[in-house]
Amino acid sequence: MVTRNRILAAFGFILLAWGLWYLFPTRERQVRRQMNALAQWASKDAGEGALAAVQAAREAKDFFADPCEWQADAFNLSGQVAPDEIARYEFAARSRFDTLSVKLYDLSIDFSQDGAAHVTTTVRVEGTSKEADPVNETHEVRGTLAKQDGKWLLKKVTVVEVLRK
Amino acid sequence: MNPRLRAFLFPSLSPAFLLRVLLVAASTYLFFGFVCTPFVIRGQSMEPSYRDGRFNFIWKAKYWFSKPSKGDVVAVRLAGNRVVYLKRVVAVAGESVAFRDGTLWVQGRPVAESYVQGPCGWNLPEREVEPGQVYLVGDNRSMPMEEHDFGQASLLRVQGVPLW
Numbered sequence: 001m002v003t004r005n006r007i008l009a010a011f012g013f014i015l016l017a018w019g020l021w022y023l024f025p026t027r028e029r030q031v032r033r034q035m036n037a038l039a040q041w042a043s044k045d046a047g048e049g050a051l052a053a054v055q056a057a058r059e060a061k062d063f064f065a066d067p068c069e070w071q072a073d074a075f076n077l078s079g080q081v082a083p084d085e086i087a088r089y090e091f092a093a094r095s096r097f098d099t100l101s102v103k104l105y106d107l108s109i110d111f112s113q114d115g116a117a118h119v120t121t122t123v124r125v126e127g128t129s130k131e132a133d134p135v136n137e138t139h140e141v142r143g144t145l146a147k148q149d150g151k152w153l154l155k156k157v158t159v160v161e162v163l164r165k
Numbered sequence: 166m167n168p169r170l171r172a173f174l175f176p177s178l179s180p181a182f183l184l185r186v187l188l189v190a191a192s193t194y195l196f197f198g199f200v201c202t203p204f205v206i207r208g209q210s211m212e213p214s215y216r217d218g219r220f221n222f223i224w225k226a227k228y229w230f231s232k233p234s235k236g237d238v239v240a241v242r243l244a245g246n247r248v249v250y251l252k253r254v255v256a257v258a259g260e261s262v263a264f265r266d267g268t269l270w271v272q273g274r275p276v277a278e279s280y281v282q283g284p285c286g287w288n289l290p291e292r293e294v295e296p297g298q299v300y301l302v303g304d305n306r307s308m309p310m311e312e313h314d315f316g317q318a319s320l321l322r323v324q325g326v327p328l329w
């Protein structure tokens with residue numbers, strides 16, 4: 001009986017520790033979760049309807065600050081961009097592709113004195129266009145996130161030119 | 166069962182055995198993590214030399230005591246080690262590089278590239294490779310120039326060479 005109680009107590013302790021770890025994430029895990037949610041948001045499954053695409057695009061404000069500064073010369077995108085505008089870009093992109101898979105690799109996170117999170121990651125985009133052409137893009141991306149109303153929002157995005165023509 | 170075979174297959178968990186396991190695990194991690202890293206090729210930019218889906222290793226010791234030279238195929242890191250570009254060095258720091266009607270020109274002279282196959286109509290104005298950089302291009306020039314990732318990259322990003 002004593003052994004059983006000990007096993008139950010150990011199990012309960014592990015469950016409690018896991019619950020605390022899950023429910024009260026460190027700020028690094030919060031940022032990591034947000035970045036992974038962003039990658040999931042930007043991905044698209046085959047057969048996504050127009051309504052779902054509109055709904056997905058509307059969620060841009062859950063990831064980007066207003067405004068968000070972009071430096072992406074490779075995509076001719078530079079300057080301050082509002083979440084509504086990002087939503088329009090996202091909707092346009094979703095309607096051009098049949099499937100899109102966005103994955104983040106080597107995500108590193110640093111925090112500055114002012115509490116902002118600085119992330120560096122490799123973004124890999126794979127999918128197929130509506131014309132069935134394969135899409136295969138890889139970029140190093142740096143971002144700065146600030147916490148606003150309890151959410152980590154991207155206020156700066158820079159697409160790094162690893163290879164400069 | 167032969168006692169020696171049994172001892173090999175089912176060793177007793179002695180401290181010496183656990184130490185051996187630890188040493189093998191640590192050296193495997195260090196070797197495959199920092200010296201000879203496995204990778205799978207994704208994409209067609211280095212075809213026909215390196216085909217999509219093929220398995221290989223990045224030999225990182227190659228540039229521990231030397232620098233990349235022209236003709237080397239190198240792995241270039243992005244944000245970390247998990248995703249790398251695989252490209253060929255066509256020019257080094259201080260050299261000029263250009264494309265004219267699909268032909269690579271380095272230092273004002275056309276370069277014969279036996280590894281390039283298929284039609285190529287690229288045109289790129291002449292530019293000089295900056296100090297501390299190398300100019301990298303994929304072997305597959307049959308795709309439009311705009312869709313091909315190439316250009317100069319810092320030597321600090323060059324990780325090594327594919328093993329074969």
